Amino acid sequence: MENIQKNIGVNLKNIRKSRGYSLDTAADITGVSKAMLGQIERGESNPTVTTLWKIATGLQVSFSSLISEQPSEVLHVDLQSISPIIECNGNYRVYPTFPFDPRKKFEIFIVEIEPGCQHTADKHNEGVEEYVTVMSGTLEMLIGEQYIQIAQGNSLRFLANKAHTYKNSVTEVIRLQVVMYYP
Structure with missing residues (x-):
């Protein structure tokens, strides 16, 4: 519970400061007292869901933007620490290096394909794009009816x-x- 209190406090303060609001202004906009907002920002208060909704509505932000954990400035991903998603009897391995995050519109994978392996992916939703960079070897792809090497x-x-x-x-x-x- 302490982590979520900390997240809420950091997020609230960042949102408030990014808009140039004082605690007084934020209190006027949200209907939550200046004292309560200060306590929330310092992680000294555990706000109710109702209070969080008042803050989110007043600041015109999503509820989840108040409670979500902020990504660190630097994130080092060790491929060996990731459990791959396996297809084709282990011959097609997908390592989700940066899994989908609702705050972003992308995810990144490292894929390893053993010799002789072929994997067909179902179509994705309209507008979804894939960006593929071959780091080693030569990949053959069939996209619809189009063959590409x-x-x-x-x-x-x-x-x-x-x-x-x-x-x-x-x-x-x-x-x-x-x-x-x-998209």
Whole structure:
């Protein structure tokens, strides 16, 4: 519970200061007393859901923007610490290095494809885009009816609203970075 109190306090203070509001102004806008807002910002008070809704409504922000944890300025991701999502009997591995975060519109994966492996992904929702960069090997892709071969160091962007296949026809593991963008 202490972490959420801290998150609320930090978020409230950041939102208030980003708008140039004093505690007095924020109190007038939200209908929550200056003393209570100060206590919340310092993490000394555990506000009720009703109080949080009053603050969110008054500041015209989402409820979740008050309670969500702020990302650190630097996040180092160790690939070996990520449990991969496995397909094709372990021959197609997806490492979610930066999983989807509702505050962002993308997620990033590292994908490893063993020799001879082929994986077909179902179509995604309208407007979803994939950005693929081949880090090692040569990737073959079939996007709808279009065949594309992508060599190491090259990239591809496509609308992912149709089935698409990733294929490794070479004798070495292919490694990709995939960025999924959601409109």
